[in-house]
Amino acid sequence: MSSPERNRTTPLKKKNRHTHTASLPEFWFTKDPKSHPLKNAVLKMRLHALSNSASASETEPESESDSQARPPQRLSSAARSCPDFTARLSDELLMNIFSKLQNSQLVSNTLVCKRWCRLNGKLVRSVKILDWDFIESGRVIFRFPNLIDVDIVQACVKSCRNSGILLSNKLVSVHLDSARVSGRGFLKKGDFLDPQVIDRGVRALAEGCGNLRRVVLINVSEEGLNYVAEECETLQEMELHNCDDFALKGVSGCKNLQILRLIGCVDGFYESLISDIGLTILAQGCRRLVKLELVGCEGSYDGIKAIGQCCFMLEELTLCDHRMEGGWLAALSYCGNLKTLKLQSFKSIDASPGPDEHLGSCPTLEELHLKKGQLRDKQGARALFLVCQAVRELVFEDCWGLDDSTFAATSICRSIRFLSLEGCSLLTTEGLESIILSWKHLTRLRVVSCNNIKDSDITPELATLFSVLKELKWRPDSRSLLASGLAGTGVGQNGGRSFRL
Template identity: 65%
Template sequence: MSLSPLSNSNTPPFNPDETLTLAQDLFSLVSDQVLSIILSNLTKPHQICTSLVCKRWLKINGGLVKTLRLLDWDFLESGRLGYRFPNLVDVDIVQACIISPRNSGICLSDKFVSIHVNSFVSDEGYFWKPEFLDARVVDRGVKILAQGCPDLRRVVLLGASEDGLVSIANECLALQELELCSCTDLDLKGLAGFRNLQILKLVGSFNGLYGSVVTDIGLTILAQGCPRLLKLELVGCEGSYDGIKAIGQCCQMLEELTFCDHNLEGGWLAALSYCVNLKTLKFQSCKYIDPSPGPDEHLGSCPALEELRLERCRLRDKLGLRALLFVCRSVKELVFEDCWGLDNNSFSAASICRRVVSLCLEGCSLLTMDGFEPVVLSWKELKRLKVVSCNNIKDNDMTPELATLFSLLKELKWRPDSKSILSSGLEGMEVWQKGGRSFKI
């Protein structure tokens, strides 16, 4: 018996090219539908790698992409966007609409976009402002987008006029969410063609980046064109009582309304009473609430309101804050986050909200126990309490009445400062059990 390795003179030598061809033939037996299911279970980085295998895999991977943020305008205008990604449902074209140098080392960022600039100051000494594509160019690109991606559910546009909005409305019948940046009053006429629009974010003038003006005229056009809105966010918009009243009267289904850095005229708060089905009201980065809200008997109320949130707002306007709380006196959940100017005097106005079930205070450094405790004890239905980073609320100022209230709460998070005896004593515990109740700390 020979101990030498087995050999067969009829076995052909190993050829890597033939092995690759065999693998390709095996995948050709797999349908596009099955291969799409296989590739969809890969992570995003792996999907990008597999798209380089061949043209077939590239096309299948493109069909798996649902969300896209466009950076290159030429890619849209060439028609390749719809061909490369035929099943898109969410597209953001804002970044591509801003003309900026690609090789600059300076990046200007805000909550909406990140822009490369050569300098923050121009040769004339003025601060740099972005340059946008012409409205006709944007409308042409939006039309190409609508024709190539008719299944869009959400789209973010910048500088689109009425014509651009009409093309989206005519082609993308399933569109439910729309975000418009840097548009004018008359541009909003195009909103009338959207049949199923439920969520709208309107960005007017904001932080010097967008300089367009939206007034009562635009708000009225919006209200009449979008009667089925469920959520509306107004960023940097102007207007007054008339514009908000039109929204309340026409958009009867509106459940959530957000104001961000608004420039509304005094007396607009009374118009909120026309939003009869409003459940959530938010204020974000607002410099004031209402400089002249008028007498209480003219303010009305929002009877269906469940949640009021104020985030990063300046609350030096005591009169406006009191009027807001009066309008929202039926609210059940009250949130103050990083609001400058919320002191004992202004917070005392919250006692008018008798139905509060949940309170969240975060980053309210001017509030002390003298202003906090009387209001909290007046709420007989309070079940959830969160106090975080309110450094002037001290444990040693706590009274037996407040301690008793804590024992009755269903949920409690108490970290007013890093020296809190209560929170440090419960450190490392997920819940605090006392009297059969559970508390989150």
């Protein structure tokens, strides 16, 4: 090809490259904002279709006089350019989409429009109410019609919301005014709403949310609890604060109640009294209880015996800061199906347990948890281990007074498979070894923050026991020299066994 011909072909290629006609995909997905006439046309067509469907849905045509009298309605530019395409989706489909989102995203969804706010409210199952007006006005039922879990404790306390002082514990959190704090406590009787007011709110809540499964109430009377028992037949869990014995008559009407937590006297907060009378009333009405927790409750042998004789399905019993009279331990033998016993924040176990032959035992007991209690009373501790001699899992956490002599009383428990010690600073390595070597079924051991248990005191017999354990967590004071001190013993080398320092 000659040189002039090459010169003619070169500008022809450049012309074709610059004058190429854009295809539909290139025209649609171009990044130039000025080149979107097709998108704008489609949006205008959709907006026009929506406006036509809205006008066609009118039942009666508008007269000319009405159209002239009515001022023209102008949409904002954002409304004209961003139509609501979700209007064509059904409520069921939108709720199915919202149910896949995280809870943090549901909160922002409620701000989009009234419809989204209403649909997201139907997905809410649990609320903690802080303002009592939200209950009395009925907005809680209108806003969340499908509730199954409601907590109204903080709404029933007359606290200063603008106060910078927040008092909180595991039971309740309240805002305090420094001028109202007295020497007797942080909350007084006048700091709670009247029981009549609370009863009205509880009644409206029970009638509007008949599918409740869990409620947390405070300072409610027998009448208010009767409303809950009548309207909420599916109620399974209840937590009561600051109630007396006779209010428990209303609780006895909840025939399907399985989990109950009673908070009686709490130092600095509540001073209500729950005694053997209330425990007997409760036992006769709530025969399907599976878990029972008594916090700051008084009682004795008679109350615990009534619980054991009537609540045949009771599997877990928790006593926190109990004020039980001497001799209550012997009543545990009447709990024929008890599997877990927890004692927390106790000052003493039993001041007068009585003779050993009258204590009995719990043959079905599997777990015994002692947490933040005082074990200086060796007689009460020995009686407890005698009643719980069939236990398989034994847990001590921050128990003051647990020394070698007190721990020696656990030798009567021959079926121990798991032992956990945490924050027991008086127990020594020698005291631990003398007991666990006699437990033939021990497979799991956990020792944390027990400063008197030293790595240097580990004997070959104890090291041999460590080598056959399925799980061992050994951190008595620090990440010390146990790994090097047990070199060659085989600890942590067998498959399927756990060893953590």
